[in-house]
Structure formats: structure tokens, C-alpha cells
Amino acid sequence: MSFSDQVYQELAAVVGERYITRKDFILAGNRAKTPEMPVAHPSAECIVCPATTEEVAEIVSICLRHDLRYLACVTGCIPSAYASGPDTVFMHLKRMNHMEINVEDRYAIIEPGVRHVQLYPEVRKHGLSYAAAAVGPGGSPLVTYAVTGGDNHVQYGASRPCRYLLGVEMVTPEGEILRTGSLQTDSGWFCADSPGPSLRGLVRGYSGNNGKLGIITKCAIALDQCKGPAEIRREGISPHHKMFMDGDCSRVYVFNYENIQDVCDAMLALGEAEIAATVQKYFYLPLTLMMTDSANDFFKKWEYCKKTVPMPLVVHIATQSPEEREYEEKILFDIVHETKGTRIPRDLEMWWEEHMDYFMIVTRLQSVLRLGGSWFPCKASAESVQHMCDIGESISEFIYDFTDTGKIFDAPENYQIIPMEYSHFASSELLFMWDRFNPDGFKNMMEFMAASSATDAKYFYHGSTSSGYGPSAEKKGKLYSNAHIWMEQIQKAFDPRA
Numbered sequence: 001m002s003f004s005d006q007v008y009q010e011l012a013a014v015v016g017e018r019y020i021t022r023k024d025f026i027l028a029g030n031r032a033k034t035p036e037m038p039v040a041h042p043s044a045e046c047i048v049c050p051a052t053t054e055e056v057a058e059i060v061s062i063c064l065r066h067d068l069r070y071l072a073c074v075t076g077c078i079p080s081a082y083a084s085g086p087d088t089v090f091m092h093l094k095r096m097n098h099m100e101i102n103v104e105d106r107y108a109i110i111e112p113g114v115r116h117v118q119l120y121p122e123v124r125k126h127g128l129s130y131a132a133a134a135v136g137p138g139g140s141p142l143v144t145y146a147v148t149g150g151d152n153h154v155q156y157g158a159s160r161p162c163r164y165l166l167g168v169e170m171v172t173p174e175g176e177i178l179r180t181g182s183l184q185t186d187s188g189w190f191c192a193d194s195p196g197p198s199l200r201g202l203v204r205g206y207s208g209n210n211g212k213l214g215i216i217t218k219c220a221i222a223l224d225q226c227k228g229p230a231e232i233r234r235e236g237i238s239p240h241h242k243m244f245m246d247g248d249c250s251r252v253y254v255f256n257y258e259n260i261q262d263v264c265d266a267m268l269a270l271g272e273a274e275i276a277a278t279v280q281k282y283f284y285l286p287l288t289l290m291m292t293d294s295a296n297d298f299f300k301k302w303e304y305c306k307k308t309v310p311m312p313l314v315v316h317i318a319t320q321s322p323e324e325r326e327y328e329e330k331i332l333f334d335i336v337h338e339t340k341g342t343r344i345p346r347d348l349e350m351w352w353e354e355h356m357d358y359f360m361i362v363t364r365l366q367s368v369l370r371l372g373g374s375w376f377p378c379k380a381s382a383e384s385v386q387h388m389c390d391i392g393e394s395i396s397e398f399i400y401d402f403t404d405t406g407k408i409f410d411a412p413e414n415y416q417i418i419p420m421e422y423s424h425f426a427s428s429e430l431l432f433m434w435d436r437f438n439p440d441g442f443k444n445m446m447e448f449m450a451a452s453s454a455t456d457a458k459y460f461y462h463g464s465t466s467s468g469y470g471p472s473a474e475k476k477g478k479l480y481s482n483a484h485i486w487m488e489q490i491q492k493a494f495d496p497r498a
């Protein structure tokens with residue numbers, strides 16, 4: 001069935017006339033494509049802004065009854081947050097923005113419309129913290145924790161969001177309200193599991209399912225004790241601001257390495273010694289962009305950074321006492337010496353000292369989009385630290401065919417590896433950029449992705465996570481114990497229209 005005036009009236013009766021629209025200029029704002037998309041997103045038929053879980057459930061039921069598509073959105077940062085076909089009802093969840101912090105039991109209950117900028121400073125005031133995705137202050141913590149990927153830059157001394165998800169309230173594709181974990185037995189939000197089968201894996205799994213198994217209307221996330229000073233001092237005004245973590249218990253050091261195996265050895269040794277709060281092999285192209293204020297500035301600095309920090313290992317030490325910091329520093333410098341790392345020049349290292357917000361809630365990463373090219377991530381997955389480093393090494397087998405011919409930006413080492421849980425495993429991401437004004441740009445990007453997948457298939461690498469099902473998911477699914485077959489069965493069990 002298609003969208004009609006009658007459906008519009010039914011939806012308006014749920015949320016009230018004030019919270020539904022089909023004005024074209026508002027629809028246009030919610031279909032504007034991001035630069036990397038070759039074609040425009042289809043327009044949604046209307047936008048509804050529910051305020052409660054019950055309203056979300058009613059909207060889903062109306063869509064089901066009239067056989068309409070629907071989707072949830074908070075920020076619209078990724079393509080799956082846009083309509084994918086005609087007859088789509090777009091649910092903007094910005095009104096659902098309540099949060100509650102339980103300091104004693106260390107968890108926060110959040111609705112989808114709560115943003116990092118709202119939650120993180122409050123949590124930190126209580127000496128607590130959580131791993132915020134690099135998406136920036138406007139992103140939704142609930143989406144990161146319950147819906148999408150979730151890898152983040154502080155997961156070395158912490159972990160991925162899938163480990164921190166507690167009770168969840170969601171609306172299933174059948175329009176039913178489901179409460180998981182300790183909520184099922186009316187015992188509160190504190191636990192992801194309760195008697196009976198655990199649903200945590202189904203709600204988000206490892207890499208998230210982008211809302212395909214239901215709309216999450218509320219969830220609780222576990223909070224960690226905050227590492228480093230609770231106060232972060234700001235100087236200047238955004239975007240030319242600096243952020244400092246003052247005091248004797250926080251230091252950041254950056255080293256450069258000549259080859260990825262040495263980086264791997266350093267990460268494993270640091271994890272074994274259980275020192276440092278954050279460890280990352282960072283990517284140098286976004287780093288240079290974050291360090292500069294314009295495209296011209298970037299091109300002035302790029303050759304220097306490319307030569308000086310092709311493989312930066314960033315280490316943040318955050319301790320409870322100055323003595324503990326000195327102890328960790330001694331071990332760190334021993335490990336770096338043994339693994340042949342060298343400290344980078346002070347002018348570059350100082351950038352980190354002056355931008356310590358990078359370790360919690362990233363206010364600068366969006367500036368990488370400024371250069372004007374199109375970005376795309378590949379090799380976005382997780383496995384052991386050694387596996388991720390092997391994948392990093394294999395990139396040189398195919399990337400030069402693309403960088404040397406100008407098909408993608410010439411930054412062959414532009415991949416990051418971030419260990420998790422003290423290097424028990426790690427995530428990776430190769431971020432590449434191409435010229436979106438080049439008529440062959442999209443084709444080049446697709447060829448590059450295909451070359452990357454071919455290397456994964458050749459070596460049986462877990463170079464990208466498996467998601468979805470059907471013929472396109474089969475190749476990857478086979479590398480993950482036939483995950484695509486399980487995914488199909490789960491989707492069919494949950495979704496009457498699958």
C-alpha cells in the first residue's frame with residue numbers, strides 16, 4: 001500500500017499535529033546526501049517526532065498495517081539513517097532526550113535523542129566516564145551503544161559499547177514493546193541478562209544492525225571510573241580552542257614506528273603490563289587535518305607529517321597518583337625502546353597535549369570532512385592485535401595501484417589500529433579519500449573496496465565485519481561461521497515482513 005492522507009491523519013493522531021510534517025523544505029533537509037553518496041536519497045513521505053515508547057510502537061503498527069517502510073534517525077550521520085525507497089515514514093527521535101545517571105551503581109539510562117554533549121560532561125562531573133564514539137558531540141550515545149558499530153579511541157583501557165549495554169527497551173518490527181535483561185523481571189536497568197535466553201546479542205550483536213531488528217527507545221549503559229582529571233580546561237573558542245587535562249596524573253606521548261610488526265609488539269607488551277589508559281596506532285591523514293585550520297594549511301603541513309609520523313603510536317597515561325604515573329612511564333619507555341619506537345618531534349606531540357578532549361568526546365574529528373573529498377572506511381573490523389596488524393601489512397599489496405595512479409589520495413599508511421581491553425583484541429579502519437568531482441571517483445572507490453575484499457578472501461582475514469544476509473553477504477558470512485545464515489533466520493523470526 002502507498003502513503004496517503006489517511007495514513008498522515010493516523011500518524012498525526014498519535015503524535016499531535018505539531019510533531020508531524022510533510023513540508024517539502026523540511027523533507028529536503030532530511031534527504032540531503034552526504035558527499036560520498038553517488039545518488040540522492042529518496043524523500044521520506046513525512047517526518048514524525050514521537051515522544052514516548054508507546055508512540056513509537058503505535059507508529060510502527062500503523063506502518064505495518066499499511067505496509068509502509070519506516071526508519072529512526074537522531075543525527076543522520078550515516079547513509080542508513082535516510083530513506084531507502086518510496087513510502088517511508090521518517091521517525092526523528094530528538095524529542096526522546098531524557099537521561100538519568102545512577103552514580104552509586106554506575107550506569108546511565110538514556111533515550112535516543114540524548115547527545116554525547118549532554119551526557120558526557122554530566123557523567124564526568126561524577127568522576128565517571130564512558131567510551132564515546134568519534135562521531136562528535138552531536139551523536140547519540142544510545143545509537144552507538146545499541147545500534148551501530150561502536151569502536152572508539154579509548155577502548156584500550158575500556159572496551160566496545162557491546163560490553164557496556166545493560167537493560168534495553170525496544171519496539172520490535174511487529175510493534176511490540178520488548179524489555180530485556182533485568183527489566184524483564186522488573187528488577188531495574190542494571191543487568192543485560194536475566195533468567196531465560198539473553199537477547200543482548202540480538203539487540204546489537206558485535207557491529208550493530210542499524211535498527212533492522214527494532215527501534216531502541218531507551219537503554220542503560222554501564223559507566224567506568226574516569227581516568228585522568230575530571231576537569232578539562234578549555235582555552236579559546238571553538239574551532240580554535242584548546243583543551244587541557246591539567247595535573248600530575250595525566251600525560252600523553254606519541255611515538256613513531258618504521259613497521260607495523262613493531263607497533264604490534266609494543267601494543268601487546270603494553271597490554272601485558274596493563275599500563276596506560278589509551279593506546280592507538282592513529283591514522284596520519286585525519287591527524288594532519290585536525291592539526292590544521294584550512295585546506296591550504298593542510299597541504300602545507302601534509303608532506304612533513306607524512307614523512308615524520310607515518311605510523312604514530314599515541315599513548316595516554318592517566319593514573320590515580322603521580323607515583324603511579326612515574327611507574328607507568330618507566331615501563332612505557334622501556335617497551336618503546338625495545339620495540340624500536342622513537343618519540344615524535346615536540347611540535348607535533350604538543351598538539352595532543354593541547355587537545356585532550358580527543359580522549360573522551362571528539363570535538364575535532366568532523367573537521368576531516370573539510371578537505372572536500374569523499375571518505376570511505378574499509379578494513380573496519382576487529383580481531384586479535386596480531387591479526388589486525390597482519391591486515392595492516394597486507395594493505396601495501398594493493399593500495400599502491402590506487403595511490404600511484406591518483407585514483408585515491410596518496411596516504412598508503414592511513415589506517416588505524418586500536419587495541420581493546422588491554423590488547424586482548426583490537427579494531428582497525430583504513431580510511432581513504434577520493435576526488436568526488438572526478439567522474440570516475442565512485443568507480444575508483446568501488447574498485448579499491450573490491451581489491452581490499454580480495455585480499456581478505458585470499459588470506460581468510462577478518463578485514464570487515466559480516467552483516468546482513470542474502471547473496472551479497474555470503475562471501476563475508478563464510479569467513480564468520482556462516483553468520484549470514486543465522487542473520488537471515490533471526491531477521492525472519494523478528495520481522496513479519498522479512
Ligand SMILES: Cc1cc2nc3c(=O)[nH]c(=O)nc-3n(C[C@H](O)[C@H](O)[C@H](O)COP(=O)(O)OP(=O)(O)OC[C@H]3O[C@@H](n4cnc5c(N)ncnc54)[C@H](O)[C@@H]3O)c2cc1C
Nearest residue numbers: 074075076077080133134135140143148150151211215216
Ligand atoms: C565524522 C564521523 C566519525 C564517526 N566515528 C565513529 C566512531 O568512532 N565509532 C563509531 O562507532 N561510529 C562512528 N561514526 C558512525 C556513526 O555516526 C555513529 O555510529 C553514530 O553514533 C550514530 O549516531 P547518530 O546519532 O548519528 O545516529 P544516526 O546517524 O541518526 O543513525 C544511525 C543508524 O541508526 C539507526 N537508528 C537511529 N536511532 C535508532 C534507534 N533509536 N533505534 C534503532 N535504530 C536507530 C538509523 O536508522 C541509522 O541506521 C562516525 C561518523 C562520522 C560522520
